[in-house]
Amino acid sequence: MNLDKLQVDACIRSGWQALDLGFLMARAWFRSLYFAGLLAMTPLSAVLLLVFWESPFWALAIIWWLKPMWERLPLFIASRKLFDEKSDLWSSFKAFPLKDVLPWLLWRRFSMQRAFDNPVTVLEELKGVQRRQRLRVLHGKYSDVALGNQFVCFCFELLVWFGISLAISFFTPDALGIKVNDSHGDLTVLGEWMFSLSALAAMTLVLPFHSMAGFALYLNRRIELEAWDIEISFHNLANRKRAAAARSVGLLASSVFAVIVCLTASDGVDAATDHSRESASEMIEDVLQGEDFGQEKTLRKWRFRDWNEAVEEDTFPEWIIEFIEWWETNIGWSTDFSGTAALLKVILVLAFAGLLIYLLYRYRGPLSRLGRAGSTEQPPEVLFGLDVTPQSLPPDVPAQVMRLWGEGAYREALSLLYRASLSRLIDRHELAFRASHTEAECAALVKARGIESLSDYFWQLTVVWRQLAYGHQVPAGEIVQDLCRGWTTELSDVAE
Amino acid sequence: MNESSSTTSAALNALRDHINSRLIGQPQVVDQVLIAMLAGGHVLIEGVPGLGKTLLVQAMAAGIGGKFKRIQFTPDLMPGDVTGHVMFDMSQGKFVLKQGPVFTNLLLADEINRAPAKTQAALLEVMQEHQVTLDGKSMEVGEPFMVLATQNPIEQEGTYALPEAELDRFIVKINIDYPQAEDEVLIATRYALQSFNEEPGDNRQLIDVTVAQQQCAAVEVDDKVAEYAVKLVRATRGSTLLRHGAGPRASIALLRCAKALALINGVGFITPDDVKTMVLPVLRHRVILSPEVEIDGLGVDQVLGNLLEKVDAPRS
Secondary structure (H helix, E strand, O other), X not given: OOHHHOOOOOOXXXXXXXXXXXXXXXXXXXXXXXXXXXXXXXXXXXXXXXHOOOOHHHHHHHHHHOHHHHOHHHHHHHHHHHOOXXXXXXXHHHOOOOOOHHHHHOOOOOOOXXXXXXXXXXXXXXXXXXXXXXXXXXXXXXXXXXXXXXXXXXXXXXXXHHHHHHHHHHHOOHHHOOOOEOOOOOEOHHHHHHHHHHHHHHHHHHXXXXXXXXXXXHHHHHHHHHOHHHHHHHHHHHHHHHHHHHHHOOHHHHHHHHXXXXXXXXXXHHHHHHOOHHHHHHHHHHHHHOOOOOOOOOOOOOOOOOOOHHHHOOOOOHHHHHHHHHHHHHOOOOOOOHHHHHHHHHHHHHHHHXXXXXXXXXXXXXXXXXXXXXXXOOOOOEEOOEEOOHHHOOOOHHHHHHHHHHOOOHHHHHHHHHHHHHHHHHHOOOOOOOOOOOHHHHHHHHHHOOOHHHXXXXXXXXXXXXXXXXXXXXXOHHHHHHHHHHHHHHOOOOOO | OOHHHHHHHHHHHHHHHHHHHHOOOOHHHHHXXXXXXXOOOEEEEEOOOOOOHHHHHHHHHHHHOOOEEEEEOOOOOOHHHHHEEEEEEOOOOEEEEEEOOOOOOEEEEEOHHHOOHHHHHHHHHHHHHOEEEEOOEEEEOOOOOEEEEEEXXXXXXXXXXXXXXXXXXXXXXXXXXXXXXXXXXXXXXXXXXXXXXOOOOOOOOOOOHHHHHHHHHOOEOOHHHHHHHHHHHHOOOOOOOEXXXXXXXXXXXXXXXXXXXXXXXXXXXXXXXXXXXXHHHHHOOOOEEOXXXXXXXXXXXXXXXXXXXXXXXXXX
């Protein structure tokens, strides 16, 4: 056992943290452990399933009973991996630990701390009195956690078993004609096979986690009892010293130094031997009676995981110190408190400004709506691609329309009349047309204004405009004249 | 608008009055069904049972002098039950063709979403091509031919949602709702005394649908209006409110329906108003709402209404 090659951090953990470490180990080495469990189980399981072909539940029961055996190979492999020892699956299988199997399959079968106790049998190979003494020491702590591990893994295994079984029964197409239950509701042989194979799958899946959790608990107890962490620290210290010595001097110098050290050491040894056993014991007793020994104090506190202790150090912000220095230099701490009052004034003004900014930001939505409601919306200048500003219209719209009509520019003439009407409706009657409004929707808005004559006129204009624009039907000249007269009546400056 | 178009418009109004006299309180539904008929399309009607859908089709069939058949779609309905099949006649000693109910003029596919996809798909060919392939031979169904399919919006258990490809075949989707209180009083008093089959008024053929469809196709479309229709359809694509927008078939359907509306109104050209009026019936079944919008409880009509507001109307 070379502690320097230990693959996990050798520190003392709580029992539940040790279980976490075990699950982590199972995940890290899952493939090896899973196949190890599978390899251990498969030969005998296959035989049993063949023997009990018609009632696979019997085979399942026997396989389940032999479960302590299947846990040994993954544990054995994990113990090798823990110290970074190379071992392939087959060589491990050949070294399959079979010692003390019978008790585990008889009176220890229902041990609730099996995963915790297994390493004593499999790895330490202890039996009889030695085993009992060893377990007594180990069980001094963590027995409850070992029990918890057994219970949690049992529940999880059941969950996985039912999960797999239900998934198979739900997702098997009816067309395959697979019946899990017969007409009496009892399981068919096929159903038994399905449940048995699901149980085996669940068993092999959970087995590495259960074993590793127990193993991690066992490791934790040994680290605690045998101070592996301290031993590793000393090893590291010694290694660092050796490396430093090797770097600092050359080969010859090292040799000379080694000789000197040996001589000095032998002097030291000689000196040490001068002390008798009794005087040494007295000295130790004196030291132990000192103030630094014999006191025990337990401290408990909450802290965040991965919390950097350095952050907890109280440091006064540099900028505050600079500010106070500046204040002392420029304003000073006068006895009439005028400087302090000025400081308070500045702080209050800043606080008020901050509050104001916060409130403006917090209620920006309602405030913006309030602003919009209060402001009068500017009429559009361009609508439907037409310039609808009053300035864009000719001074005498009807005359311009009739002139264009006379020149044969029918479309331009009616377009001008329609645009002029829209412009006046927006400008004088404050109608809120939108770009998505069609002609009939615009007419409906005019109608909603409640001026019947205006509404009738605009509808008539809209009908004629649509006939020309979309139906390409040129209206009679009289109709256009009527519309121009109507425009003068309803929308021109005279109409005001 | 020429004289024959005016005659057709008058005949359409007569037909509309005839149907409205039987189906009380649903004038908008009647208009939209007539529009779909003129546009040569099919109609998907969504509404709770008992709002007179069968009566509508019966009255319409009588008005156009056509035949009417009805299929009640059920989960065990087979494609052969819709289109027909070839069977061996023992007495004649040979295979004879038995035509299905699709060989008619107006086909009422009641609760179409109760049948599985295979049976629904049997309607695809006949809806698109107006023909059925039986025993390797293509056979024309009656002309005019129109499918009026219904589905119930509340009982969704045990239904098969229509696939997008089939929904696209319906030119409009009409939501039929309960009539107004006064109309319901009229319905109750009238049909408390007589059965639905006792048709009041005359049963004369009021219109030649084939001629009306030809005149509908001849309605003039200005380029700007066509562009507007396409813009409206394209506005449904790429919107974050919709998971799936309408395809080019929707643009075609929109213009066709707008033409039909113009013809009913007695106008020989379509306007942006005609297009905008038909947007909701034409598009509401061709788009799929995004999940977030559905969670917010917005309906298709609301979302489409918002999108329409973002498309500028033309002024040619």
